[in-house]
Amino acid sequence: MTGVPSDYRCIMLAVDLTEESTPVARRAQAIATASGAELHIVHVIEPLSLAYGGDVPMDLSTIQDQIHEQAKAHLAEFAAGLNIDESRQHLIFGRPESEIQRVSEANGADLIVVGSHGRHGLALLLGSTANGVLHGAPCDVLAVRVGANPTPPE
Numbered sequence: 246m247t248g249v250p251s252d253y254r255c256i257m258l259a260v261d262l263t264e265e266s267t268p269v270a271r272r273a274q275a276i277a278t279a280s281g282a283e284l285h286i287v288h289v290i291e292p293l294s295l296a297y298g299g300d301v302p303m304d305l306s307t308i309q310d311q312i313h314e315q316a317k318a319h320l321a322e323f324a325a326g327l328n329i330d331e332s333r334q335h336l337i338f339g340r341p342e343s344e345i346q347r348v349s350e351a352n353g354a355d356l357i358v359v360g361s362h363g364r365h366g367l368a369l370l371l372g373s374t375a376n377g378v379l380h381g382a383p384c385d386v387l388a389v390r391v392g393a394n395p396t397p398p399e
Contacts (some may be wrong), residue, residue, distance in 0.1 A: 249363035253280040253385075257354035258327075259287050259345045259378065262319045265360055265391040272389045276325055283328065285352055287335040288320050289344045313338075341362045342381065350383045361388035 258273040260266035270286075277284040290312060293359045317336055324334045335352075337344045349357050359378055377384045 253282040253356045255285065255352060255354045256280075256356045256358060257284045257285050257287055257352065258291075259357060259359045259374075260323065260324060261360070261374075262288055262316065266323065266372070268391055269360040269389045270323070270327055270356060272387070276356070276358070276387070282356070283333065284328050284329055285333040285335065285348075285350050285354065286314060286320065286324050286327070287337065287345055289337050289339060289341040290316050291337055291341060292354040300360075311339075312316050342378050345374070346376050346378070346383065354386045356387060357382055357384060358387045358389060360391040 253276065256273055256277050258270055260269060264341065273284060276282070290309075293312075294307055313336070320334055320336050321331070324331075335348045337348060345357060345359070357378055359374065
């Protein structure tokens with residue numbers, strides 16, 4: 246891969262574990278290989294209370310535990326396909342933007358790779374998570390275009 250800075254030492258791949266994560270992961274892996282960087286992967290589970298505004302009149306802990314177990318299994322499977330050791334897999338509860346930033350900083354990442362959707366306007370172009378990561382990141386951020394039309398028409 247030409248044009249890749251060789252000074253990246255730790256790359257944080259942020260994924261939502263959908264099928265759109267695969268091209269984002271391929272890009273992060275190619276950069277990690279070309280620069281000799283260590284590749285980490287992070288998936289953030291947004292607590293149901295945040296997703297539903299905090300006014301849910303029932304105990305969601307059992308459902309949240311099930312979501313965590315499923316995400317843990319999916320993350321392990323996805324990371325195995327990228328040859329990412331368990332010690333470099335990060336499964337976290339919280340707000341995706343702030344947790345991706347926090348885990349990246351804690352692990353000394355000098356590049357965060359996220360997926361972005363090609364829509365209109367900056368927040369829509371990147372998606373709210375990618376936009377939030379971009380504006381608060383402690384390092385470089387690469388937004389890899391994903392979605393129905395990942396490459397612009399010529």
